[in-house]
Amino acid sequence: MGNTSSMLTQYDIEEVQVHCNHTFSQQEIVSLYQRFCQLDRSNGGFISADEFLSVPEFAVNPLSQRLLRMLYGLNFKEFVAFLSAFSPRASLHQKIEFIFKVYDSDSNGKVTFNDMLDVLRDLTGHFISEQEREQVLTDVLEEAGYTKDSLIVLADFVKVLGNSDLKLEVEVVLIGDSGVGKSNLLSRFTRNEFSLESKSTIGVEFATRSLNVDGKVIKAQIWDTAS
Amino acid sequence: MMTSPGKLKSSSSELDLDRPNIEDYLPSGSFHEPRGKLRLRDLLDISPTLTEAAGAIVDDSFTRCFKSNSPEPWNWNIYLFPLWCCGVVFRYFILFPVRVLVLTIGWIIFLSAFIPVHLLLKGHDKLRKKLERRLVELICSFFVASWTGVVKYHGPRPSMRPKQVFVANHTSMIDFIILEQMTAFAVIMQKHPGWVGLLQSTILESVGCIWFNRSEAKDREIVAKKLRDHVLGTDTNPLLIFPEGTCVNNHYTVMFKKGAFELGCTVCPVAIKYNKIFVDAFWNSRKQSFTTHLLQLMTSWAVVCDVWYLEPQTLKPGETAIEFAERVRDIISVRAGLKKVPWDGYLKYSRPSPKHRERKQQSFAEYVLQRLEEK
Numbered sequence: 370m371g372n373t374s375s376m377l378t379q380y381d382i383e384e385v386q387v388h389c390n391h392t393f394s395q396q397e398i399v400s401l402y403q404r405f406c407q408l409d410r411s412n413g414g415f416i417s418a419d420e421f422l423s424v425p426e427f428a429v430n431p432l433s434q435r436l437l438r439m440l441y442g443l444n445f446k447e448f449v450a451f452l453s454a455f456s457p458r459a460s461l462h463q464k465i466e467f468i469f470k471v472y473d474s475d476s477n478g479k480v481t482f483n484d485m486l487d488v489l490r491d492l493t494g495h496f497i498s499e500q501e502r503e504q505v506l507t508d509v510l511e512e513a514g515y516t517k518d519s520l521i522v523l524a525d526f527v528k529v530l531g532n533s534d535l536k537l538e539v540e541v542v543l544i545g546d547s548g549v550g551k552s553n554l555l556s557r558f559t560r561n562e563f564s565l566e567s568k569s570t571i572g573v574e575f576a577t578r579s580l581n582v583d584g585k586v587i588k589a590q591i592w593d594t595a596s
Numbered sequence: 597m598m599t600s601p602g603k604l605k606s607s608s609s610e611l612d613l614d615r616p617n618i619e620d621y622l623p624s625g626s627f628h629e630p631r632g633k634l635r636l637r638d639l640l641d642i643s644p645t646l647t648e649a650a651g652a653i654v655d656d657s658f659t660r661c662f663k664s665n666s667p668e669p670w671n672w673n674i675y676l677f678p679l680w681c682c683g684v685v686f687r688y689f690i691l692f693p694v695r696v697l698v699l700t701i702g703w704i705i706f707l708s709a710f711i712p713v714h715l716l717l718k719g720h721d722k723l724r725k726k727l728e729r730r731l732v733e734l735i736c737s738f739f740v741a742s743w744t745g746v747v748k749y750h751g752p753r754p755s756m757r758p759k760q761v762f763v764a765n766h767t768s769m770i771d772f773i774i775l776e777q778m779t780a781f782a783v784i785m786q787k788h789p790g791w792v793g794l795l796q797s798t799i800l801e802s803v804g805c806i807w808f809n810r811s812e813a814k815d816r817e818i819v820a821k822k823l824r825d826h827v828l829g830t831d832t833n834p835l836l837i838f839p840e841g842t843c844v845n846n847h848y849t850v851m852f853k854k855g856a857f858e859l860g861c862t863v864c865p866v867a868i869k870y871n872k873i874f875v876d877a878f879w880n881s882r883k884q885s886f887t888t889h890l891l892q893l894m895t896s897w898a899v900v901c902d903v904w905y906l907e908p909q910t911l912k913p914g915e916t917a918i919e920f921a922e923r924v925r926d927i928i929s930v931r932a933g934l935k936k937v938p939w940d941g942y943l944k945y946s947r948p949s950p951k952h953r954e955r956k957q958q959s960f961a962e963y964v965l966q967r968l969e970e971k
Contacts, residue, residue, distance in 0.1 A: 404654060407663065410882070424659060425943050426652035429952040431960075432645050455650040468642060489639060493964065494957030505964060506639065513636035529636055535643045 377402050389449045392456035392463075398449060405445050415442050431491050435471060462527065464535055469526045479520040482506065634967040645956075657937045661848040662944065664880045665872070687895050695742040695894050702738025706731055714802065722831070729780040729833065732803050736777035739770075743893040747774055751905035754779045754864065758830050760908065763856050764866035765928050766838035767846040768879035769886060770893065771868055774903065781836035782826060784819065786810050792886050804833045810841070810945065820855065827861050836866075839921065842941035845878040846870050849934045850941040852921040857911070864908045865924050867931040871900035882944075904931050 382395050393401065408416045408424070418437045422428045430436070443451060453459055454467035472480045472488055489502055497505070507517050513529065515521065710731050717724035740747065754762060762781065764771060769792070772783055782804035787793060796807050806822050808815040826832050839852035846869065857863060870877040875896035879889045893899055906927055911920050929936050 401654070407659060408653075421653070422947060423944075424652050424656045425939060425948045426656045426658065427649055429948050429956070430645060430649040430652065431953055431956050432642065432649055436646075436649055452650060452654065455647065455654075464643070468640070468646070471642065471646065472640075485639070488642065492642065492645065492957060493961040494954055496954075496958045496961030497964065505634070505968060509634055509636040509639055512633075515636075526640065529640055535641065 385446050385449050388446050389453040389456075390459075390463075392453040392458045393449060397456075401449055401452065402445060405448055415444055416440065416448070431494070432471070432488075435474070435488070435491060438474070439470065461531065461535065465526050465530050466523060468530065468535075469523050472526075479522055480526075481520060482510070482517050485521075633970060634964065638967065639964070657848075658939045658943060661844045661850055661937055661939070661941075662880065662882075663845060664876055664878050664883070665845060665847065683897075687897065691897075692895050695744075699738055699742040702735055702742075706735040706738070710799065725831065728802050732780050732799065733777055736773045739773045740777050740899075743770075743890075743896065744898040745774060746898050746900045747903060748901075749778060749903045749905070754781075754834055754905060756834055758832075759827055759860075760834060760862040760864055761827060761856055761859060762834055762836045762864045762866055763839050763852070763924060763928075764836065764868055765846075765849055765932060765934065766840045766843050767868065767870060768843055768877050768889065770877060770879070770890075770899070771838070772836070774868070774901065775836060775866065780833050782806065782833040783836045783838075784808070784823070785838070786841075788886065790885070790887075810942065823855070823859060827859050839925075840941050842944055843879045843881060844941065845876075845880075846932075847934060849925055849929050849936050850939050851937075852925045854917040854921050857917045857921045857924070860911070862908045862910050863920070863924055865906040865928050865931075867902075867904040867906060867928045869902045869904075869932040869934075871902070873900055874898050877901065902932075906931060 377399060382398050385398050386393065386395065405416065408420050410420055410423075411417065418441065421437060421440060422433070427433055440448075440451060454464050469480065470476065472484050474484055474487065486502060486506055489506060490499075493502065510517065510519070515525075710728065713724060713727045713731065717727070762775075764775065769785075772781075772785070775781055776783075780803050783800075784806045785796070785808075787807040787809050788796065796805065801807075804826060806819055806826070808819045823835070826835055837856040839854075839856050840850050841853050842850070844850055875893060875898075877893070877899055879886065884892070909920075909924055909927070911917075915923075925936060928934070
């Protein structure tokens with residue numbers, strides 16, 4: 370374990386941390402680096418579209434093509450910066466900015482009607498007709514005080530999304546003394562299993578479970594660390 | 597998880613055929629929420645989908661199945677280091693040549709007996725088959741010896757009888773060799789290039805093995821037909837199938853292909869668990885050729901593994917082939933201590949079907965339309 374992470378020096382980690390505004394802890398960056406190396410099968414220093422799509426859970430995501438364009442050719446530092454919006458330490462503004470960037474395909478700081486229509490098309494596929502889609506979008510835009518021709522900027526996004534609660538990635542790092550049952554807590558919570566004869570954890574293991582909290586589905590990602 | 601009610605009739609009816617529980621696993625969208633009129637915010641807020649995507653980038657259960665986990669170094673420290681160095685010298689310069697020698701002798705004995713038997717005993721089919729069977733078991737024993745296989749077999753040894761098929765979890769091609777040294781199974785496997793391919797088409801063909809190419813759709817039908825013919829034969833070797841269809845790292849099991857469970861035969865599960873104390877027996881075919889894999893095994897101290905022949909299972913009344921396959925997968929996973937994931941192992945070679953994405957799109961579309969109605 371940890372043979373790849375040993376290639377990251379303290380300086381590297383700190384540099385990455387600064388680059389992502391300290392939204393990730395050092396341990397998280399080490400884990401992300403391992404993951405990055407795992408996905409970068411060709412060792413090109415970046416993860417190609419094909420390598421991303423080899424993760425089935427990513428490939429089935431309706432927004433995967435759009436995200437791939439954003440992820441194209443990112444090195445590890447940029448990769449972490451990309452993910453930083455999903456950290457629990459990221460501010461609401463950062464998260465909204467990220468969403469804005471997803472919409473703003475030509476990154477000119479303005480989102481047009483067509484940009485929004487494109488995302489809606491990705492999300493609904495052929496289950497809504499093109500005409501209906503345009504109608505829906507026009508309606509809600511007018512309702513919110515915009516028109517079909519308005520150019521929407523980041524400030525508008527903040528206004529619209531600012532007081533809604535965005536559903537966030539939750540990461541819980543479990544820290545406790547050796548042998549107190551962190552791993553079993555993890556398996557009980559995510560798989561409802563308890564094992565009397567589990568071994569000590571080496572490295573990091575984690576599991577996810579979707580929870581329903583007050584009507585919102587939250588994906589809890591529970592990290593089980595060695596110590 | 598999410599049963600989508602309503603008018604947009606799902607395109608997913610055939611989706612469940614080959615993929616038992618993938619939908620339970622995929623995080624479902626969270627679009628069933630406080631009602632009310634659709635607002636701009638509801639359309640702009642794409643965070644659930646983005647979160648899912650980021651979650652998959654950070655970790656996913658599929659790639660975990662094919663990750664080589666190197667054995668944990670046993671207490672590396674300065675005192676053990678010289679000892680370890682001696683070990684390396686011993687393994688590479690004494691053990692390895694001896695093993696190569698053993699294997700060569702094995703091949704010489706095997707070939708000098710197999711070729712005459714194969715060519716001369718043309719008329720005596722029964723005797724020829726019997727001898728060939730013994731010889732293939734013999735060469736497999738030589739292979740196992742060449743990496744000092746410490747294999748413990750539990751449970752009754754398989755016997756030859758019609759209408760039964762053996763299924764096992766798959767970690768490496770050496771699974772086959774380990775099982776073969778006890779019983780001459782006829783196996784169904786991917787056609788390989790190089791010297792392995794040559795062996796497949798010559799020697800193993802005579803034991804009744806069936807080869808196919810994963811990517812050829814035509815091959816599927818041919819294999820299905822050969823399978824049916826094979827299990828009905830009385831003097832054929834017991835059939836061995838690795839229903840995962842690909843090598844998994846012995847920590848997880850991927851979905852079982854249903855083919856083996858549709859033959860109307862008794863299914864005998866075989867669980868194989870490797871002990872990683874000396875070497876990781878997982879053959880990561882993307883990273884290494886089978887030859888390198890074999891060399892890796894031959895330069896390690898030993899390959900330690902347990903094989904369990906488990907209780908034969910038959911299709912219960914009212915059970916579908918997929919449910920049956922899942923039940924057998926359960927039995928094997930429990931015995932070998934493997935975690936189950938709902939993925940089709942072939943996703944290593946192809947992309948998931950667009951139906952899964954469409955399902956997500958459908959549920960969002962439904963949500964938008966429902967909210968529209970509630971003016």
